[in-house]
Amino acid sequence: MSDQNIIELKDVEKRFGSFVAVSDLTLSLKQGEFFSLLGPSGCGKTTALRIIAGFQDHEKGKITIDGVPMKDIPANKRPTNMVFQSYAIFPHLTVFNNVAFGLRKSRLSKAELDQRVNEALDMVELTGMGGRKADELSGGQRQRVALARALVMQPKVLLLDEPLSALDKNLREAMQLELRRLQQSIGITFVMVTHDQYEAMTMSDRIGVMFEGKLMQVDRPEVLYAQPCNREVAAFIGGMNFVPAELIKEDGDQLQIKAAGFGTLNIDVNPNVRERGSALLIGVRPEQLEIAATKPEGYDSTIEGTIANVAFYGESVHYYVEVEGLTDVVSVAVPNYFHTVDYKSGDKVWLGLQNSSIIDLGKG
Amino acid sequence: MRSEASKGLALSAPASLYVGALVSIPLGILVVYSFWTQTYVSIDKTFTAVNYREALTDPLVRHLLVRSIFIAGMVTIATVALAYPIAYFIAFRTQKKTLWLLLITIPFWSSYLLRVFSWKLILGFNGVLNSALLSLNLIDQPLTFLLYNELAVVLTLAHAWAPFAILPIYVSLQKIDPSLLEAATDLGLSPAESFFRVTLPMTVPGIVAASLIIFIPTVGDYVTPALVGGSEGKMIANLIQVQFGAANNWPLGATLSLIAMVTVGLVAILFVVLATTAGRRIR
Structure with a gap:
């Protein structure tokens, strides 16, 4: 080239x-x-x-x-x-x-x-x-x-x-x-x-x-x-969990936000976003979420939820988790290393999330 | 449980029997007759090839046969050449395909005889064409080359057969995927080059079908030459008709029919082979 x-x-x-x-x-x-x-x-x-x-x-x-x-x-x-x-x-x-x-x-x-x-x-x-x-x-x-x-x-x-x-x-x-x-x-x-x-x-x-x-x-x-520039691009390429949020503070290339279900988070500004208001949308890729039976250590934010559905894809297992404060279920993709499906519908689980894996999608 | 093949046979049986009976029985009778001879009022039923000898050595038969093939060839060329652009228009250049297909069948809404007579009225000595040209002072005397010759036969038949040529050509054009023409353009061809290298070779089957549909019946037509052909427009079928009528020589008529049939068959096969080979050579 x-x-x-x-x-x-x-x-x-x-x-x-x-x-x-x-x-x-x-x-x-x-x-x-x-x-x-x-x-x-x-x-x-x-x-x-x-x-x-x-x-x-x-x-x-x-x-x-x-x-x-x-x-x-x-x-x-x-x-x-x-x-x-x-x-x-x-x-x-x-x-x-x-x-x-x-x-x-x-x-x-x-x-x-x-x-x-x-x-x-x-x-x-x-x-x-x-x-x-x-x-x-x-x-x-x-x-x-x-x-x-x-x-x-x-x-x-x-x-x-x-x-x-x-x-x-x-x-x-x-x-x-x-x-x-x-x-x-x-x-x-x-x-x-x-x-x-x-x-x-x-x-x-x-x-x-x-x-x-x-x-x-x-x-x-x-x-x-x-770093997709908006919701449409993010939804078209790969799987994505969308979470509505409010902008608390913008500080250079950092945003402090309050996200539904997840609470207060500090995330990086996505340079591709063109429009931003006080209502924001953030995205989390399913494979970026940790799922555990007990509250996981070392994550920027953790929330509790209930498994609503399980889908077995072969190379990965997708868990759809109901979380308080969110209307949509959160999808979590786990690589199928051990050929086991660890949770079933109705199980209580914890989700762990790092700030760095949260994508700012601009105006909500 | 019956097999597909036997189902197919069963389905086609009524038509096959009907056509078979109505084609093979008369044809058989024709063959038998051609080996008999007419003796004044009765038929001599001893087998002989004398009719064939007579027909094949008679210069009049040969002349009429050649002329019939020539006229039918002209009709075929004229009809296909005129029908192709119309079929092309309907296939590619209009959204109202059904309307146009309906319009081209309009000639069939009046009887064939009436259409031939109309041409007589148009082309005649005191006909529409001559009157118009005279009143416009374009000519001093009525044109006489319009009617009672080969030209009149070709014109009349080409008009009568046009729909039969348009339909098969339209069908073959319709089958061409428009992306093939785009591919030809993409590969650097002008519209005219695309036509000759893609459209034309792909419509050879349609052209061949149209040609045969027109050529075979027109060789044997006797109504049109009798009405508008005059003496120089007479064709082989007129001679055959005379044998079965005024001359009352059915065996000779049968022989002439079979000779004409075989000749037309050979010409048709030759045409199909040549046209298909020519189509394949375009690349």
Whole structure:
């Protein structure tokens, strides 16, 4: 990854009638970066990707790719290539001719064309499959053909529209790692659209989280998880217990607050929060809470509660605990080290919490 | 518990029996007749190939057969060429698909004969077209090349068969996933290049179906050539009709029918092979 920006979007807006699909989208992507646009369906992420590709016009704003304004450049002349959600493999052509499709325009010699197509097939591990017909391919193979067909064009930016959503879980996880490896080895900028937070987290250098046409936060996966900018982002990425609180005192990068159920706490200011009032919202990740049968020692705050529900996930056990003063149950995730479920519904338990694991989410 | 295959057979049995009886029995009779001969008022039932010898050596038969195939070919080309843009429009460029599909069936709401007569009225010596051109002073005398020739037959048949060409082409266009055209654009193709490299090869089955649906019946049409074809628009079916009517030579008529059927079959097979191969070569 270099510091040079490959794509710059400035104040891009797209409306469908009165519906604002994308509003004020401003974003700079670095050369060689794996960037994901993450959000629920209908949030405008696919529209944003299609605007970059040139399939969708936009009313306002400016897009430049590698320093060139894209305003009057149609989709077929842009230095981008796309992996479609449906893969869009040409059913009347073989794998080889699918991959060679875009190259045939460039009047390469036959030897050169063969070499480039075969290299692309090798890259996606489809060596020797060139003669297959499109309808003889599995879902994973179709995905690889789509990838090879786009990469063989040597685009400046590869756009991926929900590339793994049509695959089953095991294949999807294998392809996540493989796509990441491929992107790092060829050094092309990847822009992926996904609604799957785990997919975005495991693959991306940076993630942009979108809601209702607006880009809420752009950050590295760790930062998004540790310091989400508001409730929506926090709820979309990982599990989170939300607790309403009141601001008592703001002191530099420290906040003194009174949280429902937990009482008075001193927490760090989250630098990503944009709005803060006297009513605050704080968040605690389920795995950051300690659960014990007796009052645990060494925690900044401890509270008593009753187990309402237990959910066994295999690698972890989730306890849902009713706590006095809180309307929502508190969820606690415990790694399943000893293959035991320690508590059952109705048990009295203690929860322990460190101030450092409390996330300030700004205005409540 | 019956198997899927036997269920399928049972379901298709009524139609198969009906069609089978109504096709194979007359066809069998036709074959038998073609080996008999007409002797003035009665039929000589000794088996002989004399009808075939006569038909295959007669230059008139050959001439009419070639002309029939030529006219039907022209009709097919004209109809498919005109139908494709309409099918394309309905498949990709309008939301009111049902309305348009309904509109293209309007010609069927009036009888076929009436439609042929309308063309006669439009193209005739004192017809709509000539009157209009005369009153606009664009011509001094009525045009005579409009009616009673091959052109009139092609025009009339192309109009009559257009819906049959639009529907199969529409169906094959409808099956194209729009993301395929976006993929073609994404890979650098202009709209025209996308059409020739994606849309056209993917609609070859529709084009082939439309062509056969038009070509096969039009080769054997005798109403249209009889009404608007004049002497130079006569086709093989007119000759066959005469054998079964005025000439009262059923065996020769049967022979001509079978020769025409086999010829059309061979031309159709050749066309399917050529069109499919051509479609596969586009990449």
